[in-house]
Amino acid sequence: KLGTYSIVFGVIAEVLYIPCIIGLYRDMRTSCFKIMFWLGLLDMVAIFANAIMFGITLLRGDVHCSEPTMSFIVGLTGYGKITSFC
Incomplete structure (x- = not known):
């Protein structure tokens, strides 16, 4: 039962991250957005490992x-x- 909650939370978090990553990718002219884009991708990998x-x-x-x-x-x-991330 706890595993199901963890998987559901992970999938929801990954799905919510996708539009954010797309938005950051479209506006990668400044270094701030480039850093946030790569941190977002790293966070998606971390969510996959730690939740899913x-x-x-x-x-x-x-x-x-x-x-x-x-x-x-x-x-x-x-x-x-x-x-x-630190």
């Missing part, structure tokens, strides 16, 4: 011992993208 992939692993019941490689890659991607 997390929800899938919750639904499947995976733990680190059963899927160590996927757990490592998803964790590294999510943590790496979140910390790259």
Whole structure:
């Protein structure tokens, strides 16, 4: 049940991000919009890892011992993208 909520939130956030990214892409003349565009793309990757992939692993019941490689890659991607914003 918690995995479903996580996936639904992730999909809604990704869908809402698409028009924002398109709007930023259309006006990339200034450096501010270029930075916001790339930060938005990084945030979309982070949402995919931290919400959608997390929800899938919750639904499947995976733990680190059963899927160590996927757990490592998803964790590294999510943590790496979140910390790259600072």
